[in-house]
Amino acid sequence: SNEVIYQYQSDGNFEQALKLSLAIDRNVSDPGKYFIYRKNGDNWEQLVTQVYDRDAKLEAVIYTRDLGSFKLAYDASFSGTNLVPNDYALKQNYPNPFNPSTTIQYDLANDGHVRILIYNILGQRIRELINENQLAGSNKRTIWDGRDQSGKSVASGVYIYQITSREYFASKRMLLIK
Template identity: 40%
Template structure:
């Protein structure tokens, strides 16, 4: 492009095009939780408008409960809604003396696996008493020294189970589920994660009963285990 000054002479000019979405996605907005038709916590939030989230991006749903140690990943979804089938909301107008609070938050993941900061969290009272604090193991302060993919629990399951794994170093992590023919049925994790221990909830409510396999890959590590869905 040529640029002229007031005298009509050409002057040198440089133009730099910057990508406003080159960094991490913005945090998801307007997270809400209400009761679904089956009285489970039903989360909704506004879609991120970054092109790299709208095209090929996803969202991480995270949960904190007195049953768990800190925040953990509940699910990965491309939708802007999620129903937590593992909890039941205390009915309106009834005492919920044995209930406990759970918190939810959401992170946006773009199509290059960059993750946003978490959304503002929301809370809901659900049925079920919290365990005695002395029976809850505190989180380990030691970092994992080797990769490990745990057996899902429960197994067999219907329709929700938890998969845990250990990462001794940072890296791109994928956790995928395949049917018995080797066809991928869902991708639970596809992002860069720091070293540490992780737990992911797999909801198979849309899948038929049968034998499935889940595979964890990170750096040069790969491990596969079998899980059984019984409905």
């Protein structure tokens, strides 16, 4: 086989995750289906992988505290994409109008802290859906169940959903009909 195994070892432990980046050949047909795998006993474990196509480089990236043997491989059965978008996006919720719940989808161009908040038409904060660090990626999603922060169902009406990160801010309207 012509597969390349990358071996990384250390005598110590790491307090923070390390970034491991492996180059992908520019001539591959579908770079979004590449994953980094870690040797685990006799098996290869597929890791959460991000694929970046930026600055004339095509690379697969993982974050890990565990070193060992790694390889880059194509997964033809993977139906999604690991390609990280070059731009941020907040997409229209669906369904819209909705009852009782709706999906909010977004793209993150870079890793970082993300907040998604729901406001009523008066600008009062109703619910915090996300407040955490997230990896960059496409088609990320969260669901709002039409409830406020205390778990009570909210009234029919127009609501605003808002995404905030260090590099991006956007909001859109949605309609809850009971």
